[in-house]
Amino acid sequence: QSVLTQPPSASGTPGQRVTISCSGSSSNIGSNTVNWYQQLPGTAPKLLIYSNNQRPSGVPDRFSGSKSGTSASLAISGLQSEDEADYYCAAWDDSLNGHVVFGGGTKLTVL
Amino acid sequence: QLQLQESGPGLVKPSETLSLTCTVSGGSISSSSYYWGWIRQPPGKGLEWIGSIYYSGSTYYNPSLKSRVTISVDTSKNQFSLKLSSVTAADTAVYYCTSMVRGVIIFDYWGQGTLVTVSS
Numbered sequence: 001q002s003v004l005t006q007p008p009s010a011s012g013t014p015g016q017r018v019t020i021s022c023s024g025s026s027s028n029i030g031s032n033t034v035n036w037y038q039q040l041p042g043t044a045p046k047l048l049i050y051s052n053n054q055r056p057s058g059v060p061d062r063f064s065g066s067k068s069g070t071s072a073s074l075a076i077s078g079l080q081s082e083d084e085a086d087y088y089c090a091a092w093d094d095s096l097n098g099h100v101v102f103g104g105g106t107k108l109t110v111l
Numbered sequence: 112q113l114q115l116q117e118s119g120p121g122l123v124k125p126s127e128t129l130s131l132t133c134t135v136s137g138g139s140i141s142s143s144s145y146y147w148g149w150i151r152q153p154p155g156k157g158l159e160w161i162g163s164i165y166y167s168g169s170t171y172y173n174p175s176l177k178s179r180v181t182i183s184v185d186t187s188k189n190q191f192s193l194k195l196s197s198v199t200a201a202d203t204a205v206y207y208c209t210s211m212v213r214g215v216i217i218f219d220y221w222g223q224g225t226l227v228t229v230s231s
Binding site: 044088102 | 157158159160163171172173174207215216217218219221222223224
């Protein structure tokens with residue numbers, strides 16, 4: 001059972017816009033920034049979005065993030081076949097002396 | 112650009128201690144900008160943060176693993192290490208070493224990962 005809650009799956013057709021939600025609590029998302037990671041099959045995760053809505057260099061602007069209260073979202077516009085991957089949200093949690101928490105991951109399928 | 116590489120046994124017996132080392136290249140492990148940490152992923156499952164260490168030795172651990180985990184750093188070798196004691200089959204996973212940017216708590220560089228299987 002992950003501390004952050006994500007839908008296990010999402011899907012869309014090429015060109016569509018999809019969103020993935022991440023729900024937490026006051027001790028994590030409610031008081032800290034959210035980061036998103038993309039994991040392509042058979043590879044290590046890659047930082048996709050940091051500090052709620054910032055893109056590292058090289059990440060297309062089709063990817064965007066937002067946060068409101070104790071929830072966050074990742075949006076992917078202009079969906080492409082290469083976006084098929086697992087997506088994870090993560091945040092710092094202030095409880096129990098502080099620790100990192102992840103969402104359970106969302107598998108995105110491009111139909 | 113940082114590069115991280117995990118090393119260690121791929122098979123560990125139940126009740127024994129899992130030991131992994133991460134070698135950092137392309138930068139100094141004594142950088143004030145980073146923590147260094149471990150994340151694992153059981154087969155077919157999600158990511159779980161294990162813990163992180165600063166070059167000074169300051170550590171943060173996952174509360175659910177804290178009693179079994181020790182992370183240490185060797186600045187002379189530019190390496191950091193993970194020890195997980197009393198392992199069971201539930202500890203079978205791909206173990207990744209990562210750099211964690213201080214302040215924003217982001218994992219920006221990852222090793223390729225190493226599969227550790229717990230089995231007799």
